Amino acid sequence: MRAAVHTASNEPLRIEELTDPRPRTGEVAIDVTSCGACHSDLHVLKGELPFPTPGVLGHEVAGVVSEVGPEVTDLSVGDRVVTSFIMPCGRCAQCASGNEEICLDFFAYNRAKGLLYDGDTRLYRPGGDPVWMYSMGGLAERSVTPATSVYRVPDGVELADVASVGCSTMTAYGALRHAADVRVGDTVAVVAAGGVGSALIQLASVFGASEIIAVDIGEEKLAGARKLGATSTVNSAEVDAAAAVREITGGRGVDVAFEALGGEKTFDIARDSVVEGGQVVVVGIAPSGTTGKIDLGTIARKKLQVKGSYGAKPRRDMPILLDLVARGLLRPQDSISRRYGFDRVQEAYDALDRGEIQGRAVITME
DSSP states (O other): EEEEEEEEETTEEEEEOOOOOOOTTEEEEEEEEEEEEEEEHHHHHTTSOOOOEEEEEOEHHHHHHHHOOOOOOOTTTEEEEEEEESOOEEEEEEHTTGGGGGGGIIIIIOOOOOOOOOOOOSSTTTSSOOOESSOOOOOOSSEEEEGGGGGEEOOTTTTOOOGGTTTTHHHHHIIIIIISSTTTTTTEEEEEEEHHHHHHHHHHOOOOOSSSEEEOOOOHHHHHHHHHHHEEETTTTHHHHHHHHHHHHTTTTEEEEEEEEEOOHHHHHHTOOOOOOOEEOOOOOTTTTTOOOOHHHHHTTTEEEEEOOOOOOHHHHHHHHHHHHTTTTGGGGGGGGEEEEEEGGGHHHHHHTTTTSSSSSEEEEO
């Protein structure tokens, strides 16, 4: 099969022929039809997040089940599916306590070493050299992943539209539902209207937020945010964004501010935009070593809550999200602004790095 292989920091992805991966116990092989280009992949490509090389990135996968391993009983060859970027082992202490979004094995094996949970990769070069996997290694014609990360796409939903549900949409849902517990009538700010930010805007509307303020530095992204449901927008390159958010809310500030990029400046805006007793939810994956400043006295005096959120709970929440899509309440396709053929995969990440992608770019296997 063909795969886009990451060989070194700041080097272009190389299209290589790898041996076809085969599923083992509890795993599924998927013929990939499309894969989203996520900012966390870009952090790896630039050396801002540590990950071994050579590796295959890509974790927003849509495709068709081509093979099932032993002990997989609820999926069949031919099923149209999407994957969650978090692949819960289902056995560790965090999974057992309901916190599968921070599965211990996922971080110890996959994020740290590029392995699946038997301590081995499924990807090899023809000569037998191993290639490591970032989640399921979806930037390839075939992907193998634990069945715990694979979900059927409802009838009537276009497979080409839903690759991003398993990462940007699921990440947004986890932040809104589990971290912030946004309720009808709450006011929210979304700082950075990229892939995750776009999903936050869409879902905040579904959740019944009364005011959804999108903050970004690009007018095109802000225009896209308005189409997705933002009630107000702020260009932080032109004005004091936190002051603008407060002005929009009558001097009060928002109930929840979501930081959706992983940057010091965006954290500052989120921190300064919330009302007393409000929540700052950090969703963006920051490069290693990134810091955010906060006055400890402010936390106590204003009863400020600063939270982190790393995705949703896949086995509980992916079916909910796919049902919202099937009922037309959530339209992930509206946030897809560009599609690239597999031979142009590097172009997608270059455009993402230049800040040109509104919402999400998707790579299609052609």
